[in-house]
Amino acid sequence: MRAKATTPHFERGPRFQLRAWLLRHLQTLFSALGELTRSPLGTAMTAGVIGIALALPAGLYVFLDNVQAVGQNWDGKVEISLFLKDQIDDEAASRFALSLHKRSELRHVQLITRAEALEEYRQLSGFAEALNAFEQENPLPALVLVEPTLRYAQPEAIKGLVAELGRLPAVELAQFDLEWLQRLHAIIHTLKRGVVVLAALLALGVLLIVGNTIRLGIENRRAEIEIIQLVGATDAFIRRPFLYTGFCFGLLGALMAWLLVEGGLWLVRGPLAELASLYQANFLLASLGLRASLVLCLMGALLGLAGSWLAVRRHLRGIEVG
Amino acid sequence: MIHFDQVSKRYQSGHEALRNVSFRLAAGEMAFLTGHSGAGKTTLLRLVALVERASRGQVLIGGQNLNRLAHRKIPYFRRNIGLVFQDHRLLPERTVFDNVALPLVIAGARHQEIARRVRAALDKVGLLGKERLHPLTLSGGEQQRVGIARAVVNKPPILLADEPTGNLDPELSREIMGLFGSFSNFGVTVLIATHDIELIQRMNTRTLVLSKGCLVDD
Structure with a gap:
């Protein structure tokens, strides 16, 4: 055993060192x-x-x-429900819906007539039997669903819009449930x-x-x-x-x-x-x-x-x- | 290789373990370090292995002043020193092979190199067939030889032993000392602390005698 005074004993090139390190x-x-x-x-x-x-x-x-x-x-689908007044008939309702189409704040308008509303309610609610009792008279109002453009869908802007739509003569009630959101x-x-x-x-x-x-x-x-x-x-x-x-x-x-x-x-x-x-x-x-x-x-x-x-x-x- | 110059060591408790100790040990030289228990043998060895630092004076190992060696360089320095202990200090959960390989693994040697050198070291101490065994299944003498194989496996220039034959019978002691002698013949500087006076007298080797921390005979 020949003495060697160098430290450490096993140094070789950098590549060997790297491999040894990884190993x-x-x-x-x-x-x-x-x-x-x-x-x-x-x-x-x-x-x-x-x-x-x-x-x-x-x-x-x-x-x-x-x-x-x-x-x-x-959020993605901000929708305002406009319940129309009772005396508005289908024709007036569709005229009203068309007038809404022209407003720049709205990008989508959908009219649900009284008959359609009744049909939908029958299907979804399970109260079909009860509704049959009204046979002669449809209790549901016509409804217009409007969707504001993105700019008006912001919390502050939409409040003003809802109020404005609510003041329209044909509208009984404009509803948008913002608070819970x-x-x-x-x-x-x-x-x-x-x-x-x-x-x-x-x-x-x-x-x-x-x-x-x-x-x-x-x-x-x-x-x-x-x-x-x-x-x-x-x-x-x-x-x-x-x-x-x-x-x-x-x-x-x-x-x-x-x-x-x-x-x-x-x-x-x-x-x-x-x-x-x-x-x-x-x-x-x-x-x-x-x-x-x-x-x-x-x-x-x-x-x-x-x-x-x-x-x-x-x-x-x-x-x-x- | 080992040079003590006016070295004193005082522990924090106030106990002065070494006083003005000076000696030189040339490369390849072998010496015994003896004295009563508490005379400072172990402290002297600890100063060489940098387990402790001198309070006064200078310790030079291979020309290097240990007072000036930074703490983070101590591990690299220790790789130049083989240590043998009375209680062997083997790792009981690892095989003989793994125990002996430890210094090489720490130094980052390659697989093949480790295997080759471990076998060579075990061959030298006569334990070649016992690589796969665990230390506790070996006899005291065999365990000590495993410790010696570990101390010399990376061919350090210096070998220190603290009471290496303390627990062995005279026959085994002589065998172990013969082993140390053979390393010294190969150029390793060997310093052995022991209080086995009888053995020392038979060996006819240089002997440093410590008494109460002073070097009283050389």
Whole structure:
């Protein structure tokens, strides 16, 4: 054994170094995964706790996304109902509708005559029997549905338009239910803030969970860490397996959260479709989607990494060979 | 290779473990470090391996002044020093092969190179057939030889041993010491802390004697 005073012994060109670096990281990743599979129950429990913590905000996000989608369906089709006065007959009603066509604020006008209104009501309400009692006289007024142009569909503009249309002589009542839409938006806005706050709190929780798990790992391997420090391991080398373990925990937790959210949606989807069909609506419950799923996984992995980094920074300091 | 110049070490507790210790050890030289327990043998070894730093004086290893070595360079410095411990300090969950390979893995050696060098090191200590076993299934002497194989696997210029024969019977002790002697013949500087006076006398090798932190005999 000829003594060589150079350090380190295995330096070669930059390409070799890069390959060695990549190889080292891959090895560490796989050994971290191996470590996790060696205690499957503990791993599953930690990942499960992280999963539940992540599933809560993710689930709420999907819920609000869906509620907002419902709101937006209404948004896209702003419709004002003009109930015509009782004495307006079909001919007068169609003349009135034609006059509305000429107004620049409206882009779509649809006349529903009294007979059509009755027919529609019969079909949809299930009160056909009761209506038959009126046989001679149709109790329903003629109705004109108008859709304002985009410029007039804004909350402030539409108020003025509704008032103006309501003052027309042929119109008994102009109705546009705006308030509930505004309220819905306000509620969604508030809840979204709530989700952000909740997500921040639970993210902190995930940091602590991963941090604590990694801290225990460090304590368990104290002797090993001392030994590899003595044979020349750098801090980075010692840190790496713990960081990868935290990363894997976070990612596993995110996958668990994804399964929980998607599973929950799957359970709700059937009953909800039934409910929607009772309201004549064709509502499809949206799932997390590719982007949100990727964001979830990324967040999980990053939180895991950050948690382990905090633990490693704090607890490896305390270990100096002795 | 190892040069102590007026080195003192005082611990934070106030205990003065070494006082004005000066000596030189040439490359390829082998020496024993002896004295009663608490005389400062382990402290001296820890100063060489940079587990501790000197309070006063200078430690030069291979011409490098350890007082001026930055903290982050310590790991790279340690790769030049093979360490053997009384309690072996092996990783019980890993095989003999993995234990011996550890310094090479840390230094980022290639697969084939690791396999070749680990076999060579195990061959040198006579444990070639036991690569796949776990340390705890081996005898004390065999475990110590695994520790020695790990210490020399990356061919360090310096080999330090702290009571390497402390738990072994005389027969095994002589065998282990013979092994250290053979490394010194290959140019490795070897420093062995021991209180096994009988063994030292038989070996007829340079001996540094510490007493209460002072070097009293060389």
